[in-house]
Amino acid sequence: MRSLRRRRAGGAPDIPPSRLSARDLVSEALAGMLQRPARSALTGLGTVLGVGTFVAILGLTATASSQIDSRFNALTATEVGVRDTAGGADPQLARQVPNAFPRDADDRAGALNGVTAAGVFWPVPLGEAAAVRSAPVAGADGERIPVVAASPGMLRAAGLTLGSGRAYDSFHDGRAEQVAVVGRAVAARLGITTLESRPAVFVGGHPFTVVGIADGAERKPDLLLSVMVPRGAAERLWGPPDNAQRARMLVVTQLGAARQVAAELPLALRPDHPEWMAAEPPPDPRGLRSGVTSDLDQLFLLLAAICLVIGAVGIANTTLVAVLERTGEIGLRRALGARGRHITAQFLAESAAQGAVGGLVGTTLGTLTVVGVSALRDWTPVMSPLTVAAAPLIGLVTGVLAGLYPAWRASRTQPAEALRR
Amino acid sequence: MTGTRTAGPAGAPPVVRFEDVGLTYPGPPPVEALRPCRLTVRRGEYVTVVGPSGSGKSTFLNVAGLIDAPTAGRYLLDGIDTGALRDRDRTALRGQRIGFVFQSFHLLPHRSALENVLLAMVYNGVPRGQRAARARTALERVGLGHRTGHLPTRMSGGERQRVAVARALVAEPSLLLCDEPTGNLDTATAASVLELLDELHADGLTLLVITHDPQVAARGARTVAIRDGVLTEEAAP
Known part of the structure; x- marks a missing residue:
């Protein structure tokens, strides 16, 4: 850098570009989220509810249909009736x-x-x-x-x-x-x-x-x-x-x-005379289970999706308010060498972290709900590992989607305008 | 282009060089916020720009600070022609070579003094391992070595402005650009901040201070007046 400073040649000089390392991005995003814990918690509530509902519903339908299964296994699935049709x-x-x-x-x-x-x-x-x-x-x-x-x-x-x-x-x-x-x-x-x-x-x-x-x-x-x-x-x-x-x-x-x-x-x-005998096999339990599951799933997953949308709107709203509120900070960061994309990345990371934390909490609460209901009903709780693994990711994606517009707005903030505040 | 002889360390390389730099905001009607002007600030100089509100001080600050691009003339910072730069490089140059001190401090309220100073090194590629030590040194330099963990909300106005100065110093800029550094301070604390600026000048730092206050302007080794977008050099007292 010192040698560059001495080089007085005209034209486009080599200026090391501004950068924001992944570690700095993460710590800035976490600091942004943690400096207002109460607000972050309220913002994340929508995601918590959405993801929690999602996990609880998938877990409960899986649990309930596995109870239906076991009844079929014990009785109907092992029973064949034969009628005399002569x-x-x-x-x-x-x-x-x-x-x-x-x-x-x-x-x-x-x-x-x-x-x-x-x-x-x-x-x-x-x-x-x-x-x-x-x-x-x-x-x-x-x-x-x-x-x-x-x-x-x-x-x-x-x-x-x-x-x-x-x-x-x-x-x-x-x-x-x-x-x-x-x-x-x-x-x-x-x-x-x-x-x-x-x-x-x-x-x-x-x-x-x-x-x-x-x-x-x-x-x-x-x-x-x-x-x-x-x-x-x-x-x-x-x-x-x-x-x-x-x-x-x-x-x-x-x-x-x-x-x-x-x-x-x-x-x-x-x-x-085999035609005189009519054997009646039991209904296929697999078909029956998927019928029950898909009926329940479709209704309740719709509710979970609505919760997620509400959660996303909550995050988007709070992030947008934060962007307007932190205009001065955006201007300062631009003055300190941050590029527009660094500002975008920071606000996007903040809303993503918000969504991911909401998703994690929601997954925990949803799982606890399934276990609690199962304990009350004397059921064996059944959850697909995929559900538990995917749920926090859904929260993350919700956060990213919710942060897109506010982050874009933040990057468009003119530093001269922002510093006047 | 003939070199302008000015007071101060003659012969030192120029840090700021305005060659007929002007800025006109597109209308309608177009507003000529800064008339084309010439100004050279050499390394180690302490230059003050004085003018009433609405005189074009903010425009001058934004142009000198690489926040706004001039619409006329050439602006060379450390000999680099900033007009030819892409936005990306202008941003990088701003972060590396210019230290800003604002009237309203612009400290992040939820972060400690140390964390506020650290922020100035996030975008400049300073390795993480070196940042804390450099930030502490900068805070000690402004006399706040004992208050590194305090939140700005728990500090006096003078202390806050010292944190802001430390933040501006820590990236080792070529130019310290101060916008009304004492505007939000009472007379006693303002004097202590101005003393700090004097000390920095004595250490060889290049200072450009923009103010409406003639008493603040008088601290500079050289004063430039701005009125209705016209920059005029005043004779050294």
Whole structure:
């Protein structure tokens, strides 16, 4: 520099240009923001709210839809129903084939890979007169309790939990033994308190020994309000199911196997007439989840965006006021060798820092909201790492966008004008 | 161009050289704020420019301080023809070679005296490691070595103007350009600031002080009067 000063040559001399290093820019921007802490906090509030809402909404929808998922996983996603559609449109065929499920339907379905339990069931057509009684007393009013023919596999597929006694098995079924499993409430209505005395129920006059009392059922909880009898005995005493309520099959699969099993079931059950079997796979939980998520997201993300716009307007307004208020400072900096672009960079950095800090605080508050709500509802909080990483950046971008116009105004300030203040 | 013989350290290289420099603000109607004039300030000189308000003092200050570009003539600062410079280079030259002292101090209220002085080195490429030491030296030079951490709002007017002088000195400028340096000060503090300027002059610094006050103007080794945009050299007393 000294040597340059001595050089008196005309023309364009080498003048080292003014510069503003990145470190100086950052410290100037932080100083500008921190010298008015209260105002900066109020300015950042809009960004805090916008980003916080954004994070909370994305987190809460992710958390809520993961709860929906787990419900599907536990029950519906592992359940396949099979309907008997033989003669659906042909009454003659329907009479010829009253029950399209073969005798060994449980074994055939159970042999499929991925099936954990499978069973056939149908409501027994008893007619008006026949009722369920606890004693063979003719004429006395019986309870109108439904009777369900259920294969032994059905009891396992329904996930019955037996409070006392046992479930009947394929031995009882094969021999058409007259045994029954009843729900706890049904047992109470029939006056059965213990199995020690080998109690019996009378269904339309036919005695059935109660071998088990069920306390709960994971699937088809309506079974608990009925008397369950083996398929063999039901067929021997009352014949095949009524055409109006044909037999159905419940197949429980391992997680993820349901759709594959559903595709294989008709052929496995009736290789000769697969068209008589209609397997109903569960709804795809992925499709369901994305439906729920996108509905909620669209509505609430709109709200978050509105908050962000309000936040941006807040920052823009305060920065503009600060630019007008700090005209003297701008003039001074220009006198000290700052170029217009240095002034732009400084005010832009200040509003960016403001937005980034607001974004960070907002992300923190949003995350805390998700965790808090999850704790209240006994949910597992679920958040995408992308959400947490992107949110402060959204604050930063908001700050930069908000600072564009004020920073441009600041750089246009004429130093001569500014120094007169 | 014939060299103008002036009082002061004759033979020293000129720091400021106005060659028929004038400034006309475009109208309508055009205002001739500074008539074309000649002025040479040599290194180590203490020159005062005196005139009433509205006489064109501010225009003269802006032109001499490279804040406004003249519309006529040539202005050479340290021998560099500023008319040929791009805006970028004029800004850099202003930051490196001219130290400003303003009537209203222009200190940042939320920063300490030291931080205000540091600001003068941010844009000039002074390495960060050297800045604090240089700023302390400058504050000691103006007699404020004990108040470096104070905020300007906690300082008297005289102290504030001393901080501003330290800020102007710290970048080692060729020219100290003072605009009404005592305008906001009472008589006693004004005297102490003027004494400081005298000391700086004695140290060899080049000073150009613009004022409306004839008593302040009398402190200079040479006085130039300005009236209605016309610059006239007065005889040394």
